[in-house]
Amino acid sequence: MQSEQRDDVAERVRKVITDAGVTQREFARRIVMDPSKLSRSLGGTRRFTAAELARIAATGGVDAGWLLGTAPTAAPARRPRTAGPAGTAGASLEGGRPLQIIRETVRLIAEHGFHAVRVQDIAAACDTSTAAIHYHFPGRGDLLEAAVRWCMDEDTARRAARVADAADAADELRQLIELQIPRTPQQRWQWSVWLDLWAEAARSTAVGRLHADYYRQWRTTVADVIRRGIAEGVFRLADPAAAALRLTALIDGLATQVLAAAPDSPGAGPDDMHEALTAYVDATLTAH
Known part of the structure; x- marks a missing residue:
């Protein structure tokens, strides 16, 4: 009986996703849930938590009781007011x-x-x-894990949009590097979040796993670009994985110095970071 109830809940969640008109992964992003957890729950190998069902109901605009099978129809849930990016009450916010x-x-x-x-x-x-x-x-742990996952997804989406029109692998790597330099208030804001979450990752097993997974994906992205550059002849022969590890570590260290330094500190600004990274890539990767 419990298995049948779980299947019914999964079927209703599938309907909510279909009605939302988005992919399963995008819906997972909107409800701030690990896509693999959503997939396992829909497949019947994992049970949805009450908080997850609440987020699904709120995002899909359906009654939570209907998801659980305790209400007869998928009547729209009463939606609370949402806020815009600056916290302005009343503005509509996707998700x-x-x-x-x-x-x-x-x-x-x-x-x-x-x-x-x-x-x-x-x-x-x-x-x-x-x-x-x-x-x-x-709990606060649930909030932190969701915040880390959202930051990861947003960063991945920005990278994909930035390199979409790159001319070659060398241009793509330059675009990825530029995206990591904390020039604008938005970029400094993003780095401030990452630094704080890194410190928390060192204390939290769950967040630490997310952090490790994200960095594995980020280094793989850089390594793939370097590998393509070698094949295109714009980069010299190198071990792509080792080169990606060194470059991403250098990016992290330089960005931390930029954020920690006073705005007018000589040798520690965004332009200095860009110059150092460009020089490093030219010295270690660029084919001459």
């Missing part, structure tokens, strides 16, 4: 309340650091109650 909570959590982490951010602060930023925050994310 609904869960994604708004995550975006505001990430913004507050960037401004104050994770351990200084309280659930009350997040609730105030979202113009809602702490009970509503806990409804979607029962």
Whole structure:
């Protein structure tokens, strides 16, 4: 009987995803859920948690009781007010309340650091109650893990958009490097979040695994670009994996120095970081 109920819930979730008109992976991003967990839950090898079903209902605009089979119809759920990127109440935000909570959590982490951010602060930023925050994310650990996953997905999407029109592998690598340089307030904000989450990853097994997975993907992306560049003749022969490890480590170290330095510190600005990375790539990779 429990297996049949689980299948029924999975079938209703599939309908919500279909009605949303997006891919399963995109829906997972909107409800801030690991895509592999969503896949296993839909396949019947994993049970949806109450918080996940709440986010699915809120994002899909259906009644949570209907998802569980305790309500007869998929009546639209009463949607709370959402906020825009700057926290302006009343503005529509794609993805609904869960994604708004995550975006505001990430913004507050960037401004104050994770351990200084309280659930009350997040609730105030979202113009809602702490009970509503806990409804979607029962604990601070759930919030942090979701925030890390959202940052990872956003960073991956930005990289894909940036290199879409690259002329060759060398141009693609230059585009990837430029994207990592904290020039704009937005880029500095993103790096501030990453640095704080890195520190938390060292203390949290769950976040540490996410961090390791993300960096494995990031280094693989860089290694693939280098491998293509070697085949195209724009890069010299090298071990792509080792070269990617060294380059990504250099990017991290230089970005940290840029963020930590005063704005007018000589030799520690975004242009200095760009010059150092360009020189490194020319000295170690560029075919002459």
